[in-house]
Amino acid sequence: MESSAQPYITFNNGVKFPAIGLGTFAASEGDCRTVVVDAVLNKGYRHIDTASIYQNEGAIGDALQEVFASGKVKREEVFITTKLWQDERDDVEGAVRRSLSKLKVDYIDLYLIHWMCPKLVWEDGENFIKNTPTHKVWAELERLVDAGLIKSIGVSNCNVQSIIDLWSYARIKPVAN
Numbered sequence: 001m002e003s004s005a006q007p008y009i010t011f012n013n014g015v016k017f018p019a020i021g022l023g024t025f026a027a028s029e030g031d032c033r034t035v036v037v038d039a040v041l042n043k044g045y046r047h048i049d050t051a052s053i054y055q056n057e058g059a060i061g062d063a064l065q066e067v068f069a070s071g072k073v074k075r076e077e078v079f080i081t082t083k084l085w086q087d088e089r090d091d092v093e094g095a096v097r098r099s100l101s102k103l104k105v106d107y108i109d110l111y112l113i114h115w116m117c118p119k120l121v122w123e124d125g126e127n128f129i130k131n132t133p134t135h136k137v138w139a140e141l142e143r144l145v146d147a148g149l150i151k152s153i154g155v156s157n158c159n160v161q162s163i164i165d166l167w168s169y170a171r172i173k174p175v176a177n
Contacts, residue, residue, distance in 0.1 A: 006046055011175035015152050017110070018079050021047025024056055032059035033066070040067045040078060050103075051083035051114055052095060057102035065104050080105060083114035083156055084141075089132040092140035096149055107149055110176065112156040113137060134162070135169055142172045152176075 007019040022039045024032060039045040040063075050060055064080075067073050080103060088095035099108060116134060141153045154176035155163065163177060 006044065011152055012173055013152055013175055015109070015175065017152075017176075018045075018047035021045060021049050021079070021081070024048065024050045024060060025054055027054075027056055027059075029056050029059040032056045033063040036060055036063035037066055040064075040073055041070065046077055047079040047081065049081045051085065052088060052099055053083070053085040053114065057082065057099055061102050061104035075105060079109045081110040081112065082108055083112045084137070085114050086117065089113075089137050092137055093144060096144055100149065107151060110152045110154060111141065111144075111150045112154050112176065113141075113158070114156050116155060116158045116162045134166060138166060138170055142170070145172055 008016045009019050010016055022036065022045045024036070027035055036048060036059075040048070048060060048064070050057055064075075064078065067078070068075055082099045082103065084092060084095050096108065096111065099111075100106070113134070138153075141150065144150045145153060152175045153172060154174040155166070156177065158166075158177045163174070166174060
């Protein structure tokens with residue numbers, strides 16, 4: 001695929017999103033460098049999708065640095081999506097900064113709440129649900145957009161009821177589910 005042939009979708013905030021991307025869910029740390037470098041430099045992919053839970057952000061960051069160092073593709077030409085996992089909801093900014101560090105970039109193009117469900121915790125022989133309310137998580141994401149660390153925010157694997165609730169209080173509306 002030539003990058004000029006890449007179809008784009010324009011989000012509700014005006015950001016252009018490459019409709020075809022490389023999902024890295026099944027890519028191991030060892031495979032990421034080769035796969036990402038080949039996809040971006042040789043196949044024309046301009047969207048890389050990962051998540052902290054995939055445990056491959058560091059390898060993707062290394063691969064992207066190789067791509068950018070080649071001079072053939074600039075950072076602003078590659079759209080990077082990553083996601084907040086359930087156990088990161090208590091420290092959204094910390095999670096974003098860890099992803100930025102691993103990916104070796106100054107901003108994330110699209111940051112998603114990976115699942116809108118609470119975390120089940122086993123502690124002292126008992127199960128309980130630990131849940132930072134989504135309105136608090138979302139407010140933190142909005143603050144990080146304002147700070148320039150994230151360009152767009154959204155959700156992943158979210159049901160209609162949760163989206164409607166989110167829309168009722170979101171200052172910055174989600175761009176994707």
